[in-house]
Amino acid sequence: MSAPPAPGSPAAETTLVRRTEQTSTATATPGTGQTTPASPLATQAGRATQATRATLTARAVPATPATPAATATTADPADPAATAGPADPTDPISPVTAVTPADPAGDSGRPALDWRLRFGALSLIWGFSFLLIKVGTDGYAPFQVTLGRLLSGTAVLAIAMVVKRERLPRTARTWGHLAVAAFFLNALPFSLFAYAELTIPSTLAGICNATSPLWGMALSLVALSEDRPTRRRVAGLGLGFLGVLTVLGAWQGFSGLDFSGTAMALLASLSYPIGWIYVRRTLAGSGSSALSLTGSQLFLGTAQLALVTPLFTSAPERFPLWPTLAVVALGALGTGLAVLLQYGLVTEVGPTTAQMVTYFIPVIATAAGVALLGEQLSWNTPVGALVVLAGAALTQSRPRATRATAPPEQPPGPYRRERP
16 A cells, blocks of 8 residues: 655645545435536536646646747847847947847837837938038047047936946956957047048948948958858958949049048948957856946947047037037937947847848938038949948858758847857
8 A cells, every 4th residue: 555645745736636626526416326516616616626736737847947949039239138249240230339239128018119110210320420420520620529429329328227227347357358349349440430531421431331241251250260151251252342442443543532531441340340259259248238338338438538539639629519419419329329229129120130220321321421411422332332232241141051950049139159
């Protein structure tokens, strides 16, 4: 004869449920061996017993640990609580930070604006950034434009961090790596673009910015051993640089082209992927949200410019209206609000769709420069720009077989393991 189950054990609870069910669902007629339907009260008790049985069963069955595939798809840029960096240093992502963000606060509510409207707003903001740089340099020195831009952008993200109650990174190691990231992703490229637009049109600066994915792909083949080249990506690299030569009018001997300004714009575009690769190698799994890391990074970039600017320029004697508004808008919108918009897009539609905004930037920059600044446009500029974008798209492509077997794509978050 087996021992009765221990009180409180799953077996004891199951036995209790069965006995209660037999008692509550029907009543036996003494001496006949037949049963009669239970009374309404007993029926109600039986229903309660079924609910109790479901609860006890759930308690008796141990929870199955979530698999990585199940947990990888929930996260949140500025990327937020889901901390996976941009999927690939060659991915065309924000010219502000290597984070492409999930929502730091982990908000689950649906945004008030449709993602297509926010995608369009982000494209316009970043596309108009080159026009704003041009207008800003009409009244301020390039370093002053960059300093004002970073100050405004940092203020916007600081407000967002306070509202979401984000904490700053705590370790000195993280702050040290963020200082390097701030140099390559903010201070250096922002300053180079500002200096470049003293001598080249904003349209050309916007097109040069589109070469970042090409530089990133070339550098990743050298710096990242896990990033293997494919024929398609190498072809995209070659096609993209052919487009650059078309934009610059190589067959004309680059006549009429300011070499120094163009070189600075291309170096600014090269600086971004250097920063992305550095972030991927050093800040993966830092434990802080992307919003916290990005806000801290912009703060350090602001501090760097605050130290450098007085060495090369004197304090402005006046504050002309339009250049001042351009610099404030450049920082508050192009460096602050745009990052928050990007985080929301990555969270809602994923990094692949969100990063497509990069391909609209040179188109909008060209249209804005021609329509609002009266910049001249020769046939080779738009044609070359299309070739550059086609090449950049090829460098981002992956074989279908790889996509079919790849794990679910994670929204890029702060600076965790990239896909990134």
